[in-house]
Amino acid sequence: MKILKDRMCVVCGRKFDVKLEKGNVIPIQYFFSKELGKALTGKKTEYWECEYCSGYMKERVIEWMNINWGSRCPDFEENCALCRAWKCFDYLFEID
Ligand SMILES: [Zn+2]
Ligand SMILES: [Zn+2]
Known part of the structure; x- marks a missing residue:
């Protein structure tokens, strides 16, 4: 099973590892968007919110x-x- 290491929550700054589910699916408790990261920073970057902040x-x-x-x-x-x-x-x- 793949693990994404040291992702950072944009809201609280907490760092976490994301254990992907079968088929490399991001678990539902995280909010992740490539597009949003790009929109906010102008760069290709990942936008993550941790399970506590994602809502x-x-x-x-x-x-x-x-x-x-x-x-x-x-x-x-x-x-x-x-x-x-x-x-x-x-x-x-x-x-x-
Ligand atoms: Zn957070
Ligand atoms: Zn009832």
Whole structure:
């Protein structure tokens, strides 16, 4: 499996290694764009945001939830599996 070393997050400056997934796919928690890097600096450069800064993580998880669980019920029911799944989701992201 390929690893991209020492990529830097443009938002927080944190350095990280990116472990690519099968078929050299960048894991969903990172935001990466070649085009954006070029647009911002005028040079060919990689633009990375780490998993904490990307904000994409939440969006992707919402997508995942909708595909795997379905959209939220209108009212919360303690004994509904779907409601409990969404409650876990809220808990995961409640910091922001
Ligand atoms: Zn970051
Ligand atoms: Zn429900």
